[in-house]
Amino acid sequence: MKRHRIRNIRLLAVYLIGGIIASTFLFIAFMNISWNNWMIYLCLVTALLIMGAGAIYIVYDRMHRKIISFTRQLEASIAEQKQRETEMNMACRIQQRFLPRPVELPACIDLVAELHQSREVGGDLYDFFLLDRHLYFAIGDVSGKGIPAALYMTSMSKLFHYVAQNHASTAEICTILNNQMCDSQDDIYATLFIGILNLDTGVLTYTNAGHTYPLCFRSEPHIDFIEQYPDVPVGILEDYSFNEYTHTLDKGCSLLFYTDGITDAEDPSGSFYGKERLIACVEACTHKASKEIILTIMDEINTHISTRRQSDDLTLLLIKYNGADA
Numbered sequence: 429m430k431r432h433r434i435r436n437i438r439l440l441a442v443y444l445i446g447g448i449i450a451s452t453f454l455f456i457a458f459m460n461i462s463w464n465n466w467m468i469y470l471c472l473v474t475a476l477l478i479m480g481a482g483a484i485y486i487v488y489d490r491m492h493r494k495i496i497s498f499t500r501q502l503e504a505s506i507a508e509q510k511q512r513e514t515e516m517n518m519a520c521r522i523q524q525r526f527l528p529r530p531v532e533l534p535a536c537i538d539l540v541a542e543l544h545q546s547r548e549v550g551g552d553l554y555d556f557f558l559l560d561r562h563l564y565f566a567i568g569d570v571s572g573k574g575i576p577a578a579l580y581m582t583s584m585s586k587l588f589h590y591v592a593q594n595h596a597s598t599a600e601i602c603t604i605l606n607n608q609m610c611d612s613q614d615d616i617y618a619t620l621f622i623g624i625l626n627l628d629t630g631v632l633t634y635t636n637a638g639h640t641y642p643l644c645f646r647s648e649p650h651i652d653f654i655e656q657y658p659d660v661p662v663g664i665l666e667d668y669s670f671n672e673y674t675h676t677l678d679k680g681c682s683l684l685f686y687t688d689g690i691t692d693a694e695d696p697s698g699s700f701y702g703k704e705r706l707i708a709c710v711e712a713c714t715h716k717a718s719k720e721i722i723l724t725i726m727d728e729i730n731t732h733i734s735t736r737r738q739s740d741d742l743t744l745l746l747i748k749y750n751g752a753d754a
Contacts, residue, residue, distance in 0.1 A: 528555050536627050537563060538682075538718040538748040542726055545741050551577030551618075552687050552741035553585045557592075561627045564592045567745045568620040568639065568662075569687040580616055584609060584662070588622070598622045598635040599672035602662065606637075606670065609663045617663035621685055628752045630677040635670050637662050640691070643684040644675075649711040654683070679751035682718065684710060689740030693729050696736045701729055718746050 533539055541554050551570030556563060566588050570577040584605060591604050601622055609618070619639040625632050634654070638661035641653040659670050677683070686706070693701040706725070713724045722744050729742060 528557065531558070533558070534627060536750050536752055537625070538750065539563070539565075539746070540718045540722045541743075541745045542722050543741065543743045544726070544738070551581045552689065552743040553581045554685075554743060554745050555585055555588055557589065559593060562596075563625040563627060563747070564623075565625070565745070565747065566592075566620060566622045567685045567687070567743065568618045569689070569741070569743070570618040571616055571661075573740075576616060580609070580618065580663075584618060584620075592622075596624065597672060598624055598633055599670045602635045602637055602659070602670040603668070606662045606668055607666070610666045611663075617661045619661045619688075625677070625747065625749070630679070630681075630749050630752070632675045632677055632683075633672055634675065635659060635672045637670060640686060640688055642686075643707070643710060644677075645682055645684070645710060645714050646678070646680050647714055649714050651707050651711060677749040679749065682714075682721075682746060682748040684721075685745040685747075687741060687743040689742045690725075690729065690744065692740060693733055693742065694736055694739060695732050696734050701732050705732075718748050722746055 528541075539556060541556075543552055543554065545552070551573060552568070553570070554565070554567045556565035558564075568581070568584065570580045570584070587605055587608055588601065591601050595601050595604070602620065605620070618637075620637040621634065621639040621642065622637070623632055623634040636654075636658045638658060641655040641658075644652040644654055654675055657671060657673050660668060691701055691703050691706060695701075705728075709725055709728050710721065713721050716724065725744060726742070
């Protein structure tokens with residue numbers, strides 16, 4: 429405020445002094461008091477120069493203030509951007525903590541998962557844990573992107589882990605999650621596949637809440653889908669009762685779960701990766717170990733995307749049942 433007042437006083441002084449000098453010269457010029465004609469022109473030119481100098485100073489002062497204002501805004505914007513990047517990196521690290529940590533699994537199953545986020549934080553999730561010779565697992569995809577989807581995913585992941593440890597029914601787990609996550613004011617929901625695999629019998633109890641159908645395959649190149657009885661996504665219908673079904677896995681059978689970011693991955697021309705390419709990729713590497721299958725799929729998708737920016741999260745979860753006697 430003080431600097432602004434000083435600047436205004438200086439500007440006023442230029443106006444007054446320039447005006448007085450210019451008026452004096454003009455008065456002398458027009459009165460032609462014992463002056464030659466060339467002196468008249470000199471006075472006029474001098475007066476115009478003084479007034480022009482005043483105008484230039486005004487323009488310069490305005491430009492100077494605009495430059496200072498723009499510089500300050502730019503510095504504030506850069507500082508805000510750095511702060512946002514710091515916060516988003518921290519949010520990413522926090523979100524990564526909600527993913528299940530590597531645990532020692534029994535020889536009867538292989539479990540491999542991979543999650544590549546399209547942004548610092550994302551809306552894909554997967555989780556699993558062992559309880560009484562049963563493998564509890566879930567994979568999901570939250571609608572939308574960014575921080576709202578990440579918060580929704582984090583809440584659902586923690587809630588699944590808590591609820592599943594106290595319920596042996598995928599339908600009950602899904603119904604409880606839905607009741608907790610439903611909010612008529614939020615336009616957000618999640619597709620979810622929840623399963624409980626009995627490690628002694630290979631019987632899979634599951635509920636598919638609007639999620640993509642998992643691939644079922646063995647070492648021979650033949651792919652099936654578990655596509656019966658899909659339910660609605662979680663978070664859409666309040667007081668909805670979900671259903672559960674069973675599927676028996678034979679020895680050596682694998683299940684591949686994925687989010688729609690896999691099949692909807694686009695190349696630079698806008699073409700989707702698609703379900704057919706995913707099936708062909710899996711058929712070509714069914715003889716490989718579970719980890720190699722996941723890496724092969726991810727490598728092919730990255731090749732497909734090429735220089736195009738990844739538009740959605742990419743999540744894969746592969747479970748192989750080696751048999752109770754493994």
